[in-house]
Amino acid sequence: MDEYGRGWSKTNPVIAQLTGSYVQQDPEIGAKTVTTTAAELFAGSVVLDGRYKMIVYNEGSNNVYWGKSTITAQTGFPLLPGDSVVFTFNPTEDMPIYFIAEANTVVRVGELA
Amino acid sequence: MTYTITVNSIGEWLWECDVTVGELKGKTRVACETEQEAYDYTEKTFLPDLRRNYPRLLSDLVFPWEVVEPEEVIE
Numbered sequence: 390m391d392e393y394g395r396g397w398s399k400t401n402p403v404i405a406q407l408t409g410s411y412v413q414q415d416p417e418i419g420a421k422t423v424t425t426t427a428a429e430l431f432a433g434s435v436v437l438d439g440r441y442k443m444i445v446y447n448e449g450s451n452n453v454y455w456g457k458s459t460i461t462a463q464t465g466f467p468l469l470p471g472d473s474v475v476f477t478f479n480p481t482e483d484m485p486i487y488f489i490a491e492a493n494t495v496v497r498v499g500e501l502a
Numbered sequence: 503m504t505y506t507i508t509v510n511s512i513g514e515w516l517w518e519c520d521v522t523v524g525e526l527k528g529k530t531r532v533a534c535e536t537e538q539e540a541y542d543y544t545e546k547t548f549l550p551d552l553r554r555n556y557p558r559l560l561s562d563l564v565f566p567w568e569v570v571e572p573e574e575v576i577e
Contacts, residue, residue: 419555426543427533434521434528434552458516458533485531493547 410441417500423453424493427460429485437500439480444501446473449494455486462491503562505549509540519544521552526559528552 417440419432430445431437447453447468454465455474465488468474478484480502488496505523512518512531517540521528530548532540545565553560 419551421551422547424543424547426539426547428543428548429531431530433555434526436529458513458531460533487531487533 412501414439414502416502419498420448420495421498422493422495423449423488423490425462425490427458427487427489429458430455430488430496430498432498432500436483436485437502439502440500441478441480442499442501443476443478443486444473444499445476445488446497447471447494448497449490451490451492451494453488453490453494453496455488458485458487460487460489462489465489468496503560503564505545505563507541507544507549509537509544511537519548521549523549523552523563524559526552526556 417432417437421430421432423430431443445455445468447470450470452467452469454460454462454467456465476486503524505521508520510518515533515535517532517534517537519530519532519540521544528548530544532543534540534543549563550565553563
């Protein structure tokens with residue numbers, strides 16, 4: 390402790406490391422099919438461990454819709470053909486994002502961790 | 503190359519599907535009414551997407567509906 394009650398000083402600094410804000414492992418990229426069944430979306434075979442960002446690009450010709458598990462094509466938030474959306478996550482929390490469409494539509498997904 | 507799909511209920515209208523194919527393991531969550539719908543999604547959508555994204559691992563994966571029966575020759 391210094392004279393001000395701080396546990397750090399110029400000669401004894403506290404090192405703080407930021408996590409969840411820059412790429413620390415290989416990104417996961419994949420093409421996924423959004424169908425008329427709502428399902429969580431991620432790029433690989435499982436959700437990328439420690440992901441803090443997910444980018445979804447709709448390369449199909451139909452809208453896709455996203456939201457929580459109860460979404461439908463009538464209630465989800467639309468992602469139009471040719472458009473993309475970015476999700477930011479807390480890397481330590483499990484937070485699935487579900488996608489659904491009115492017809493099978495291919496999207497490109499990128500995950501960063 | 504064979505695959506196994508296991509479907510477990512994790513909530514109302516929510517299923518967790520585990521997949522093992524070759525040395526690759528996958529897991530996804532599906533929001534639908536029945537276990538059969540979740541299984542069908544995993545087999546007919548999730549697995550084909552895995553094959554497309556992991557061609558070096560899953561190039562030998564052939565689905566039952568892709569098997570072409572030999573034509574019967576009648577002489």
